[in-house]
Amino acid sequence: xxxxxxxxxxxxxxxxxxxxxxxxxxxxxxxxxxxxxxxxxxxxxxxxxxxxxxxxxxxxxxxxxxxxxxxxxxxxxxxxxxxxxxxxxxxxxxxxxxxxxxxxxxxxxxxxxxxxxxxxxxxxxxxxxxxxxxxxxxxxxxxxxxxxxxxxxxxxxxxxxxxxxxxxxxxxxxxx
Ligand code: ADP
Numbered sequence: 182x183x184x185x186x187x188x189x190x191x192x193x194x195x196x197x198x199x200x201x202x203x204x205x206x207x208x209x210x211x212x213x214x215x216x217x218x219x220x221x222x223x224x225x226x227x228x229x230x231x232x233x234x235x236x237x238x239x240x241x242x243x244x245x246x247x248x249x250x251x252x253x254x255x256x257x258x259x260x261x262x263x264x265x266x267x268x269x270x271x272x273x274x275x276x277x278x279x280x281x282x283x284x285x286x287x288x289x290x291x292x293x294x295x296x297x298x299x300x301x302x303x304x305x306x307x308x309x310x311x312x313x314x315x316x317x318x319x320x321x322x323x324x325x326x327x328x329x330x331x332x333x334x335x336x337x338x339x340x341x342x343x344x345x346x347x348x349x350x351x352x353x354x355x356x357x
Contacts, residue, residue, distance in 0.1 A: 182350045184357045186324055186327035186328055188327075188331040188334060190334065191324070191353070193340060193346060194338070194346075195343060196340070197223070197341070198223070198224070198300075198301050198339040199224055200256070201257055201339060202256045203298055203335065203337060204258055205249070205259040205260065205261050205290055205293075205298045206252070206255065206257040206339075207260075207262075207298065208224045208260050208261065208262045208301075209301050209302075211264060212241055212264050214237070214240070215236075217307075220301040220341075224260060227254065227255055228255045231251065231254075232250050232251070235250035236250060236262065242264050243264065245263075245264065245281035246281070247282065248261070249261050259293065259295065261298070263282040263283075263286045265282045265303035266278035266308065266310070267304075267308045268308060275310065279315060279318050280321075280322050283303065283318070283322040284322050286298070291332045296332070296335065297334060297336075299337040299339050300339065301341070302338070302340060302349070303319065312345055313351075313352070316349045316352040317355075317356075319352075321356060323338075324357070
């Protein structure tokens with residue numbers, strides 16, 4: 182599924198983010214930037230140890246913020262590591278923190294003059310965010326960013342299975 186906002190294409194696909202050829206891929210990291218499972222484990226496995234070495238130098242990343250490393254052996258030139266919130270029922274600022282994670286990743290890409298970026302479904306795995314709400318916020322922030330900034334030409338959301346792809350598609354249809 183694809184839509185265009187101003188000069189930015191927003192694309193949803195089912196797939197594996199480690200295969201992406203955008204300028205940057207986003208990692209759903211943890212605050213310690215220590216390799217875990219899920220998409221983080223897949224990115225470090227595919228990208229090789231250089232990415233973790235850079236993460237160790239950076240030292241950590243608070244929830245809602247984002248940091249950048251090179252892409253190691255990945256096709257993508259950079260990995261933007263952001264930390265989404267762990268879902269604790271919705272009253273712990275989770276929505277604001279999830280939006281910040283997307284917004285700060287996009288801002289960092291713009292600062293680095295990147296033109297394309299791929300996101301996984303941040304917080305939608307072990308961090309337990311309700312997927313429909315997470316999809317709504319993810320798409321909303323990307324649309325807002327594309328309305329206000331023309332630097333990034335392509336924002337891809339890489340959904341790991343059909344179920345979450347369908348959830349993101351429904352939210353995108355509602356918001357455009
Ligand atoms: P979080 O800790 O932020 O919840 P997870 O890695 O547990 O992060 O899951 C985030 C999302 O990434 C989930 O929807 C999961 O299915 C998905 N995912 C896992 N591996 C990949 C991959 N290789 N490419 C894209 N998405 C992935």
